[in-house]
Every structure is written in structure tokens, then in C-alpha cells.
Amino acid sequence: RDIVVRFRKNEPERSNVPNMTDITFGVVGKDYVLMASDTTIARSIFKMKNNQNKIRTLDNHILMAWNGPVADSINFSDYIERNLELYRFRNHSSLSVHAGAYYIRNELATAIRSRSPYQVNILLGGVDKNGPALYFMDYLGSIMKVNTGIQGYAQHMTYSLMDKQWHEDMSLEEGIALIKDCIAEMKKRFLISFDDTTFQIVDKDGVRVLDNP
Amino acid sequence: GCFKAVLNMVSIDTKFLFQDSCGLEGSIDHELRLDEFTGVIVPIPSSANRQKKTKDLLNQGVSFAPETFQDPREPKIKFAHGTTTLGFTLDKYVVVACDSRASMGSVIASNTVKKIVHINDFIVGTIAGGAADCQYWERVLTTECRLHELRNDEKITVAAASKLLANIMYSYRGYGLSLGVIMAGYDITGPSIFYVDSDGTRLKHHLFSVGSGSPHAYGILDSEYRSDLKEEDAVELARKAIYHATHRDAASGGTIRVVVIDEHGARSVWEGDMNELHEKYQKAKAKYRSDQMST
Numbered sequence: 001r002d003i004v005v006r007f008r009k010n011e012p013e014r015s016n017v018p019n020m021t022d023i024t025f026g027v028v029g030k031d032y033v034l035m036a037s038d039t040t041i042a043r044s045i046f047k048m049k050n051n052q053n054k055i056r057t058l059d060n061h062i063l064m065a066w067n068g069p070v071a072d073s074i075n076f077s078d079y080i081e082r083n084l085e086l087y088r089f090r091n092h093s094s095l096s097v098h099a100g101a102y103y104i105r106n107e108l109a110t111a112i113r114s115r116s117p118y119q120v121n122i123l124l125g126g127v128d129k130n131g132p133a134l135y136f137m138d139y140l141g142s143i144m145k146v147n148t149g150i151q152g153y154a155q156h157m158t159y160s161l162m163d164k165q166w167h168e169d170m171s172l173e174e175g176i177a178l179i180k181d182c183i184a185e186m187k188k189r190f191l192i193s194f195d196d197t198t199f200q201i202v203d204k205d206g207v208r209v210l211d212n213p
Numbered sequence: 214g215c216f217k218a219v220l221n222m223v224s225i226d227t228k229f230l231f232q233d234s235c236g237l238e239g240s241i242d243h244e245l246r247l248d249e250f251t252g253v254i255v256p257i258p259s260s261a262n263r264q265k266k267t268k269d270l271l272n273q274g275v276s277f278a279p280e281t282f283q284d285p286r287e288p289k290i291k292f293a294h295g296t297t298t299l300g301f302t303l304d305k306y307v308v309v310a311c312d313s314r315a316s317m318g319s320v321i322a323s324n325t326v327k328k329i330v331h332i333n334d335f336i337v338g339t340i341a342g343g344a345a346d347c348q349y350w351e352r353v354l355t356t357e358c359r360l361h362e363l364r365n366d367e368k369i370t371v372a373a374a375s376k377l378l379a380n381i382m383y384s385y386r387g388y389g390l391s392l393g394v395i396m397a398g399y400d401i402t403g404p405s406i407f408y409v410d411s412d413g414t415r416l417k418h419h420l421f422s423v424g425s426g427s428p429h430a431y432g433i434l435d436s437e438y439r440s441d442l443k444e445e446d447a448v449e450l451a452r453k454a455i456y457h458a459t460h461r462d463a464a465s466g467g468t469i470r471v472v473v474i475d476e477h478g479a480r481s482v483w484e485g486d487m488n489e490l491h492e493k494y495q496k497a498k499a500k501y502r503s504d505q506m507s508t
Contacts (some may be wrong), residue, residue, distance in 0.1 A: 010488065043414075046427075046428070046431070048418070049416050049417075049418045052416070070412075070414045070415075071379075071383055071410070071412045071413030071415070072384075072413075075383055075413065116386065131493060
């Protein structure tokens with residue numbers, strides 16, 4: 001039987017559809033996961049906002065970077081964040097990163113054939129007793145545990161850089177240098193300009209923002 | 214019916230250009246042509262399927278079929294919503310300004326539309342996109358805000374009000390609503406503005422402009438906006454930005470209205486015809502030039 005993914009019919013033209021233009025990177029290091037994203041929100045040919053944080057903190061020890069139209073992404077992130085909190089209230093302990101990732105994937109997979117699928121691609125990073133972990137998730141509900149994660153058009157330009165430079169047990173300086181190289185490559189080759197990027201890191205002490213990486 | 218009649222009156226070439234500038238629903242696949250002389254990217258209908266598209270339009274009216282939507286290979290630059298609205302926050306207050314033109318195709322339906330809706334004494338919303346949608350849903354929002362006040366005995370924040378509207382919009386996705394609202398207000402957290410869309414997008418920033426004239430307004434705003442402007446300068450900046458947008462955009466015009474919201478509430482600060490502003494600015498420019506030449 002053919003499987004058809006059908007988004008809403010009669011949907012008026014959405015001027016913020018090019019979600020592939022969001023840039024997010026994630027890198028697994030020695031005992032941390034480092035994530036970076038651009039901070040631009042665009043509508044048609046304009047930048048509407050240039051200081052949007054696209055990396056959400058879930059439960060104080062998980063980072064979720066979203067790519068996609070703002071409405072879907074923010075609603076989905078809110079929904080996930082609050083459900084993970086609810087789990088913590090009910091069960092007096094947080095979900096592990098692996099369980100959290102598969103919960104999110106389950107939500108995406110359930111939504112894809114429903115009346116209103118979420119058009120969100122996710123990079124999920126966290127550190128728990130099993131060490132650092134990074135998961136790459138698709139709006140269709142696919143999931144992959146990766147060492148280097150990239151979303152959007154950035155994949156075409158920076159996967160090779162990541163493959164070349166990534167190695168096991170990278171220190172924080174090496175991780176920052178790797179992502180900075182990828183951002184430099186995007187600035188050089190990507191048609192759509194972006195000004196700022198935000199760097200966030202999660203390690204055993206929790207989540208924090210790197211102000212001057 | 215009226216739309217078809219207007220289309221028949223106007224020639225084929227200008228039909229497509231008008232549709233684009235007035236942002237009417239129903240799209241035609243355009244090619245983009247770079248005009249070498251002016252450097253402007255212009256949408257033109259490809260000559261191959263121009264006749265077919267015209268016939269379709271005239272026979273069926275406007276089409277919402279998926280194949281006429283944005284082709285990912287040929288993105289269309291489309292400025293929808295024939296209006297110009299803007300809002301920006303300063304340190305202690307918010308300034309909101311709008312034009313007042315409503316256009317139906319090439320006809321100006323009204324030059325005196327009130328595009329600023331007072332949701333309560335401290336929160337204001339603008340209208341861009343479908344006028345009926347904006348008026349109706351902002352009215353619904355007004356009642357919801359009042360209910361919040363009655364239930365919780367406190368004034369609703371702009372963040373909460375905009376989230377209410379954004380959630381409503383998100384739940385009506387796919388139903389063809391068209392809204393581009395700037396919600397501005399002063400609450401316990403200070404002055405703030407939010408942009409809320411019929412997609413369910415909700416963004417917080419210090420400066421927004423929405424509508425077909427918004428690119429022109431952004432040019433003026435981005436070059437002169439500072440967060441420490443005094444009120445007279447801020448109002449003048451808002452006026453100037455709307456004036457320039459109405460000057461260049463066919464779908465914006467009429468009277469320009471400026472509203473300021475501070476800790477004492479929303480008040481209408483200035484209302485005037487854009488043609489009078491035109492005279493004033495041209496005189497000032499001429500005087501400036503003659504001063505320069507004489508020194």
C-alpha cells in the first residue's frame with residue numbers, strides 16, 4: 001500500500017516554509033554535548049527577528065535544537081517541555097536522555113499521519129549516567145544516535161568538515177573550534193546570511209550558555 | 214464576482230503585477246526577471262503558460278489547488294496584505310503606527326480604515342491581512358482578555374494575550390485565515406510588542422513592521438531607530454516610516470495614525486493625512502537643499 005504524507009489541504013501559502021535554512025550543529029565531546037544554532041527568524045525575504053534562541057532546555061539536563069517553521073517548532077517544544085516536566089512531577093525522577101529522545105520521536109511519528117503533522121526537525125543532546133549522547137530526529141519520526149549532528153542546508157556544506165575533524169574524546173576547545181569552522185564555512189558558502197549564533201553546552205553539571213566561545 | 218469584474222477591466226499584463234502588489238490570494242507561477250537597468254527583481258508570468266493561466270483564472274476564479282502554490286524550485290517573492298503597520302518599543306513606552314487604506318484589486322475601497330484596535334486600556338492590536346479575520350479575532354481576544362481580568366483579578370500581560378491569539382490561530386490552521394497582527398502594550402513587565410500570525414507564529418522583538426509596505430518602512434526604521442529616543446522623536450520616526458511606505462506602496466495610504474502606550478495607557482497621539490505630510494517633507498527637503506547650496 002502506498003504511504004502518502006499529506007499536509008493540510010487548502011493551506012494558504014506559508015511564507016516561512018523554508019525551514020532548511022535554519023542552521024543547527026551538535027557535537028559530542030569527551031563528557032559534554034555542544035550545540036550551536038543561528039538566531040535568525042525569516043519571513044519571505046525578510047529577517048523578522050535576529051535574536052531567537054533555537055535551542056530549548058528541557059528538564060535542566062537536555063538541549064533540544066529545533067529547525068522548522070516557528071509556529072510548529074515553538075508549539076512542539078512547549079508541548080515536549082511540559083510533558084517531560086509532568087513526568088518528573090509524577091515519577092519523582094527525570095527521563096534519561098535516551099528515553100526522552102524516543103519519547104519525542106514517538107510524538108513526531110504519531111503526528112506525521114494525523115491531521116496536523118509537526119514540521120520540526122530536532123537535534124537532541126544530553127548527558128546522563130551513560131555519558132553524552134546526541135540524537136538526530138526528523139519530522140517524519142526517524143531517529144539516529146550520532147556523534148556529529150547537523151540540520152538543514154548546512155548538512156550539505158559541513159558534513160565533510162565534521163567527518164574530517166571529529167574524533168573521540170574531544171576537549172571543549174576542540175569542540176568549539178570544530179563548530180566555529182563549520183559556521184565559517186556557512187558564512188562563506190551559504191546564500192542566506194546570518195549574523196549571530198548561540199552556543200549552548202550540556203555536561204554533568206547541567207545546561208549553560210557559552211557567551212564568548 | 215467583484216474581483217472578476219475588476220480583473221476583466223484591467224489589461225492582462227498589469228493584472229499579474231497588481232495581484233502581487235495587493236497580495237490577493239490565489240497565485241500564479243511567476244518567473245523572476247532581473248531588470249538590469251534598475252536592479253530590481255520583477256515577477257513576470259512566463260509567456261508559455263500566460264494564456265492558460267488567464268483562462269483558468271477567468272473561468273474558475275481564484276484557485277487554491279496545491280499545484281498553484283509556491284513551487285520550491287521557483288520561490289515567489291510575495292508581499293501579501295495591502296497595508297503598512299509598524300510598532301517598536303522604547304525604554305518606557307511603545308509606539309504603534311498604521312496607514313488606513315483598504316484595497317480591492319486596483320480599487321481603493323476605503324482610505325479611512327481604523328487599523329489599530331484597542332484590546333483594552335493598555336494593549337493595542339493592529340490589522341493586516343484579512344480585515345474580517347483581524348477584526349473578528351481581535352474582538353474575540355478582547356473578550357478573552359476581559360474574562361482573564363475578571364477571573365484572576367489582574368491585568369493580562371501582553372505575552373499572555375498574544376499567546377491566547379497565537380493558540381487560537383494555531384488551532385485554525387488550514388482553514389484559510391489570514392492575519393498579521395502586531396500586539397503592543399504596557400504591562401507589569403514593561404513595554405513589549407509581539408508579532409502574531411495566522412500560521413500560529415508568535416515572535417517577541419523590539420521592532421516589527423507588517424504588510425505590503427513593510428519593506429519600505431523597515432528601511433526608515435532600521436536606519437534611525439534607537440531605544441533611547443524621546444517621545445516626539447519616536448512619533449516622528451513612526452510617522453516618517455509610514456509616510457515613506459505609503460509613498461512607495463500602492464496598497465498603503467490614507468490617514469496615518471500613531472498611538473503611544475505607556476504606564477498610563479494607550480493614547481492616540483497623532484492622526485493626519487499622508488498627503489499633508491508629503492507637502493511638509495518636500496518643503497523641508499527643498500529648504501534643506503537651498504540652505505546647502507547657499508552656504
